[in-house]
Amino acid sequence: MREAFSNALLRLALADPQIILLTGDHGYALFDEFRKRCPEQYINAGIAEQNMVGMAAGLARVGYRPFVYGLAAFIPIRTVEQIKLDIAHDDLPVVLLGDGAGFVYSHLGTSHQSTEDIACTRAIPGIEVLSPADRFEMTAAMNYAYAAHGPVYLRMGKSDRGDVHLGPTGSLKPGRLLKVRAGCADRPGLIATGSMVRAAVDVGQSLDLQVWSAPVLKPLHADDVCAAARASNGLVTLEEHSVFGGLGAAVTEITSENQPTRVLRIGVPDRFSEHCGTYEYLLREHGLDTDNLRDRIVAFFKLVSSNSKVDGSN
């Protein structure tokens, strides 16, 4: 998935000399090829993220297409105000690349973990938010971000969880969900994003559930979410992000107004990581490991099934 990212970036930059990659002193091995082939389009802006984002706005103002790379803990979190005022307010074509989102840096602690980035960017007017799940979605997301000609936040989480699609996804469409797995319509449907799509597929296989991936979190259109709700018995959202303000929030915003549906939001509860350990350990600490997901989804299925019987619907 990271290779898909750096390949896409290189391909876009070779085709468009106005693309400038700015990094806040991160991404050493990731940009080796880029630095070799497009040295004039690479700027290490130093460990100075706020200035880097403001500077990207200035470059965009005179016609460049900046891609701004950092860890998600810094791009966007450290620079939310610069993104809001310097970039989004003027609808400038800047792509913000937040790497290592979620618990990727599981051993390093809270400073390098990021579970609030979707919520923060989603509330800024005019920004599109992308969260690819595998290398195919990553390639499509990079193309989408470049073609958007406006502010985009592209979230890169745990990248080695394997493919969820069999092959290229084709172009991403604003607001559209991608169906990843067919399953029983009388059971909950799973809508997941980023690293959690792989987990959703695994749980979906064991319980025969439908699974959708949401690579475009903003805009998220009502049509696909409502269709998923109609095609399932309750919805479960899964994300490696706070349960506040992310995918779960976006889905319930839609269903509550358009297609009242029970939704179980699975994500990071309102807490910081307590301990240090492997990525898998941290998922367990936050209740996001596969066993836990399965138990919660089974319990939710029982709940929606008993509700259905009580009110006689379905």
Added chain:
Amino acid sequence: MSVILRNQPDQRFAPDRMRRTVLEMAFAGSTVHIACAFSIIELLTVLYRNHLRYPGNDPRAEGRDYLVLSKGHGVMAQYACMLELGWLDYSQIEGYFKDGSDLKGLSDSRVVGLEVTSGSLGHGFSVGVGIALGLKRKGRDQKVYAIVGDGELNEGPIWEGALVAAHHQMDNLMVMVDKNGFQAMGPTDDVLALGDLSAKFSSFGFETLEADGHDEAAVDAAIRQLWATGTNKPKALIATTVKGKGVPFMEANNLWHYTRLDPQSFAEAISALDRTGGTQ
């Protein structure tokens, strides 16, 4: 005819007229930040009169120089210039802060003629650094001027941007510090002492000069001298100014960061301007 004109002082962007516009605007909108605008009047006079190039008098011209008002609180002074340029009309001055109007109380990039959205401090300078870098990469000869407040220098991104500007040899960038000695809650020396600003900018790798920010000839000479150094360093002009300059009861009186004009203080300020009457 031309001989006569040459012997007369250039009346464009005359400071007293601009201060009057600011007062009229502030009174009409019952707004604050008058003193913040008054300290940069002569800086803007000199820049708009002698330095900023706007091909075809078009504030959006691709070949323009960029004036980035990073200290967005002084925006009424820039509106006064834009009125002189014909980019605003007087109804916008009289209608300041009316419901549904365009001119805000802080610099807003959606207003044609303003380059950045500032007022949240420490933003505009970084955007200016990016503009300067972009113009330099394109081989353009346009200049970027960024006006920052001395209080604004409390903000970290200013110093991030200063490092980056020097590292990338942005000799097309000039930062102008409006050193009026005050910030919102008091004298800068009491709130967060800035020390020797010339030494600071010099040590960051800037060509640095100081000037009396209300002496048009001195400001003009300093700007020319900085551009003429011929080095690849970014430039810094430390302009010593007086917050509230031009109206004696506002001068160095930080209340006029916040105070609104009433009919009496408005009349007194106008007549004070008429009395001091400098360049007219």
